Amino acid sequence: MLEVRDLHSGYGDAHVIRGVSLDVAAGEVVGVLGRNGMGKTTLIRSIMGLAPPQIRAGSISWRGESLIGLRPHDIAARKIAIVPQGRRLFPSLTVTEHLTMLKAARARSGWTVERVFALFPRLAERRNHRGGQLSGGERGMLAVGRALMVDPQLILMDEPSEGLAPVMVQHLEGIVLDLKREGLSILLVEQNLYSALAVADRLYVLETGRVVHQGDAATLARETKLLFQHLGVQ
Structure with a gap:
């Protein structure tokens, strides 16, 4: 479904993404791992058409159609949604307003407000609370719920566990x-x-804008366990 081939992108003179290639198939969870500054967010922004960065070479295609040069709302119209780093909620809007800004409250097909509330009962309890009044975990739920309201087939999630307590990460x-x-x-x-290993089918590891490792998550989990055992880490 999503195919990224030999992608190069960056900001001004900064060449951040250096020849990244990856795929996401239908119904698959693919993880991209890496430390801060390795190009993970730049990769997500490049796929979603958000500026900056500027794409310099390579291709990004969705269901065989190129996404390069399309505006973010045109990409979203192709059933691709984003949960941005930091959630990017509006402090003055209520939970319900965040959800209905993308689809009318009366909608009865696809993802609806009530369906999101069924997935996140806590949001249902907070439906009239403003974004600025929510906890970190509630903001994370709302960011995912907002993305679902475009009825996506692909969701780009950028650091969704950032700042969450361990119990909320598990949720x-x-x-x-x-x-x-x-x-x-x-x-x-x-x-x-560990969070990525818990949910991903396959993983890519980025270092200085390049893929330095890729493979299925189960194999990486076994390798990680053996390494930690060797080091005496529980």
Whole structure:
């Protein structure tokens, strides 16, 4: 479904993404791991058409159609949604307003407000609270719920576990697996190795804008466990 080939992008004179290639198939969760400054967010912004960065070479295609040069709202219209780093909510808007800005409250097909509330009962309880009044976990739920309101087939998640308590990270992992069972494809950018291993089918590791490792998550999980055992880490 999503194919990125030999992508180069960056900001001004800064060449951040250096020849990245990756794929996300239908109904697959693909993780992108890496430390801060390795190009993960630049990759997500390049796919979504957000400026900056500027794409210098390579290709990004969705269902065989090039996304390069399309505006973000045109990409969203192709059923691609984003959960941005930091959630990017509006402090003055209520939970319900965040959800209905993308689809009318009366909508009865696809993802609806009530369907999002069924997935996130806590948001239903907070439906009249403003974005600035929500906890970190509630903001994370709302960012995912807002993305679902475009009825996506692919969701780009940029550091969704950032700043969350461990119990909320586990809850988020359960939501990602629920969405996978719904048939959604997810490109998950994470620093949290264990969270990514808990949900991803395959993983790519970025270092200074390049893919330095890729493979299925189960194999990486076994290798990580053996390494930690060797080092005496529980």
